[in-house]
Amino acid sequence: xxxxxxxEWIAVDWGTTHLRAWAxxxxxxxxxxxxxxxxxxxxxxxxxxxxxxxxxGWLGTGTTPVIACGMVGARQGWVEAPYKSVPCKPDxxxxxxxxxxxxxxxxxxxxxxxxxxxxxxMRGEETQIAGFLALNPDWDGVICLPGTHSKWVHISAxxxxxxxxxxxxxxxxxxxxxxxxxxxxxxxxxxxxAFEDALSDSISRPERLAANLFNLRARDLLSAQPKDxxxxxxxxxxxxxxxxxxxxxxxxxxxxxxxxxxxxxxxADALAVQGVxxxxxxxxxxxxxxxxAAYRQTKETV
Amino acid sequence: xxxxxxxEWIAVDWGTTHLRAWAxxxxxxxxxxxxxxxxxxxxxxxxxxxxxxxxxGWLGTGTTPVIACGMVGARQGWVEAPYKSVPCKPDxxxxxxxxxxxxxxxxxxxxxxxxxxxxxxMRGEETQIAGFLALNPDWDGVICLPGTHSKWVHISAxxxxxxxxxxxxxxxxxxxxxxxxxxxxxxxxxxxxAFEDALSDSISRPERLAANLFNLRARDLLSAQPKDxxxxxxxxxxxxxxxxxxxxxxxxxxxxxxxxxxxxxxxADALAVQGVxxxxxxxxxxxxxxxxAAYRQTKETV
Numbered sequence: 001x002x003x004x005x006x007x008e009w010i011a012v013d014w015g016t017t018h019l020r021a022w023a024x025x026x027x028x029x030x031x032x033x034x035x036x037x038x039x040x041x042x043x044x045x046x047x048x049x050x051x052x053x054x055x056x057g058w059l060g061t062g063t064t065p066v067i068a069c070g071m072v073g074a075r076q077g078w079v080e081a082p083y084k085s086v087p088c089k090p091d092x093x094x095x096x097x098x099x100x101x102x103x104x105x106x107x108x109x110x111x112x113x114x115x116x117x118x119x120x121x122m123r124g125e126e127t128q129i130a131g132f133l134a135l136n137p138d139w140d141g142v143i144c145l146p147g148t149h150s151k152w153v154h155i156s157a158x159x160x161x162x163x164x165x166x167x168x169x170x171x172x173x174x175x176x177x178x179x180x181x182x183x184x185x186x187x188x189x190x191x192x193x194a195f196e197d198a199l200s201d202s203i204s205r206p207e208r209l210a211a212n213l214f215n216l217r218a219r220d221l222l223s224a225q226p227k228d229x230x231x232x233x234x235x236x237x238x239x240x241x242x243x244x245x246x247x248x249x250x251x252x253x254x255x256x257x258x259x260x261x262x263x264x265x266x267x268a269d270a271l272a273v274q275g276v277x278x279x280x281x282x283x284x285x286x287x288x289x290x291x292x293a294a295y296r297q298t299k300e301t302v
Numbered sequence: 303x304x305x306x307x308x309x310e311w312i313a314v315d316w317g318t319t320h321l322r323a324w325a326x327x328x329x330x331x332x333x334x335x336x337x338x339x340x341x342x343x344x345x346x347x348x349x350x351x352x353x354x355x356x357x358x359g360w361l362g363t364g365t366t367p368v369i370a371c372g373m374v375g376a377r378q379g380w381v382e383a384p385y386k387s388v389p390c391k392p393d394x395x396x397x398x399x400x401x402x403x404x405x406x407x408x409x410x411x412x413x414x415x416x417x418x419x420x421x422x423x424m425r426g427e428e429t430q431i432a433g434f435l436a437l438n439p440d441w442d443g444v445i446c447l448p449g450t451h452s453k454w455v456h457i458s459a460x461x462x463x464x465x466x467x468x469x470x471x472x473x474x475x476x477x478x479x480x481x482x483x484x485x486x487x488x489x490x491x492x493x494x495x496a497f498e499d500a501l502s503d504s505i506s507r508p509e510r511l512a513a514n515l516f517n518l519r520a521r522d523l524l525s526a527q528p529k530d531x532x533x534x535x536x537x538x539x540x541x542x543x544x545x546x547x548x549x550x551x552x553x554x555x556x557x558x559x560x561x562x563x564x565x566x567x568x569x570a571d572a573l574a575v576q577g578v579x580x581x582x583x584x585x586x587x588x589x590x591x592x593x594x595a596a597y598r599q600t601k602e603t604v
Contacts, residue, residue, distance in 0.1 A: 075523075083524075114520075114523075114524055115520075116524070118513075118517055118520075119517055119520040119521045119524050119525065120516070120517065120520045121519075121520050121523050121524065149482070149516055164513050165513065165516040165517075165520070166512040166513050166516060167477075167481065167482075167512050167515045167516045168512050170481050170482065171473075171477075171481075171512065171515075174476040174477070174480055174481060175469075175473075175476070178476055178480060179469065179472050179473075179476060180451070180469075180472065206508060206509030206511075207508030207509060207543060207546040207547045208547045209508075209511065209543065209547075210468040210469050210470050210473065210540070210543055210544055210547060211420075211466050211467065211468050211547050211548075213469045213473075214422070214451055214467040214468060214469045215420055215421055215422065215467075217423075218416075218417075218420075218421040218422045218423050218467070219421045221377075221416075221421075221423050222385075222416055222418070222421050222423065223421065238512070241509060241511065241512055242512050244509040245509045245510045245511075245512060245513050246513075
């Protein structure tokens with residue numbers, strides 16, 4: 001870029017493993033940048049420089065407001081933005097202010113949400129939910145946010161009423177990448193029928209998961225089961241177990257899925273097999289809409 | 303050791319990550335040795351040297367018979383000892399002969415067992431089962447072999463009738479060591495009540511496993527749950543899910559548990575909570591008894 005960009009504000013999605021920033025003019029992203037300077041890689045005094053490395057070229061002589069969400073607000077992040085308790089609106093304005101040496105930056109961090117019983121937490125997803133509700137006002141129902149730690153979230157009257165987290169994505173990554181199953185799985189392939197069969201096995205007999213997992217290895221050893229089928233079966237087994245446990249969330253509810261496109265489509269297919277239609281919304285777009293809603297709020301309250 | 307040892311034969315337990323050898327005089331171990339030269343670390347042409355590194359001092363001028371069990375007989379091991387199909391006796395004599403350059407060695411490898419439907423395999427456990435049955439002739443019931451890949455095995459009239467493998471131990475290792483839960487767990491501590499509570503949660507609602515797992519992280523973040531409690535709860539959740547799926551194996555059956563002492567005791571406690579008594583037998587001792595039974599058989603058939 002040779003052009004000089006001077007955004008009104010900067011939107012930041014700062015997770016465990018990634019840092020994404022958008023240069024914003026009102027509600028329009030005029031530039032974007034990303035790095036792998038995730039929260040897990042940084043000590044507390046390294047966050048400011050990691051952000052400057054990415055957005056320095058966007059800063060003018062005055063102060064540019066920055067709104068950030070995600071693990072940057074965790075206890076081991078840049079500044080702790082303490083969890084708000086549900087039930088509450090996902091776009092509350094109790095932002096934490098990150099300590100900055102560079103006067104060109106003013107960084108606000110959006111708090112996550114917590115639930116006392118059963119104990120549960122989210123950080124980052126609350127901003128996607130706020131974005132979805134900003135774009136879909138008066139929407140009531142359940143939002144599913146599939147990913148490393150999938151969330152199912154009851155929404156009523158603009159508030160997060162309750163939610164539940166499932167370690168489905170992290171289990172998938174560990175089993176496909178680090179367990180004995182890695183020899184029998186090729187995650188570049190897919191087989192829709194195998195996914196649906198495994199999904200059905202797991203929804204009807206979720207307690208058989210640990211046995212069904214080893215079965216993927218045995219089928220490879222005994223009958224050279226194709227590795228794309230094993231991939232789809234592993235996904236079906238784990239998502240089926242999640243759907244079995246999340247049944248109170250999706251049964252008879254209006255469902256929206258917010259996440260990465262390909263994974264969201266897999267969840268939408270899985271719900272369709274149960275006769276449940278679902279709206280799919282792009283996760284990154286919802287994050288940006290949520291950050292924008294938070295920015296608008298700071299303009300109203302400041 | 304300065305004394306010269308010249309055993310009649312050598313017993314070998316050769317798994318994915320370890321190699322254990324015993325110098326045997328009849329049924330008595332007169333010396334033992336171990337290394338971490340497991341199957342996973344070795345190319346096919348490196349097995350003989352790995353064995354010689356361990357037992358060279360035990361070899362005389364003649365040929366010493368070696369009986370080995372475990373992953374050494376897998377397709378990617380030293381020599382493939384093709385699976386025998388159940389139902390069958392676990393101590394069949396169809397040993398594979400490993401190719402040796404050193405004439406002082408004659409190495410026989412015990413085959414594993416396979417089951418066509420549902421697809422399942424074992425390698426190494428068949429020798430522990432044979433050892434248990436050699437020490438407990440006419441025993442009928444179910445043998446549980448807890449571990450990385452736990453097995454539940456129906457025994458009738460000296461034969462393995464059917465079996466089922468659960469990835470419980472590998473899931474535990476991945477979750478406690480490599481997932482987000484590693485921050486919340488200390489595997490050096492234990493809490494019996496927490497184990498039993500989680501066991502009960504999982505047996506009654508096994509489909510909630512993926513949610514109950516993340517709950518361990520949330521309890522740490524929200525109420526600083528002690529890490530030994532999280533350890534015991536993780537174990538209870540996973541073993542509870544296994545017991546829920548393995549119910550047809552243990553309900554109303556005579557049970558023996560064969561494995562490492564501390565893990566076997568945890569399984570025995572878990573079964574006791576269900577009102578099921580179980581006999582516990584030491585895994586290493588059963589392996590040695592099984593290798594000895596296999597050696598006796600070669601003497602009869604040669």
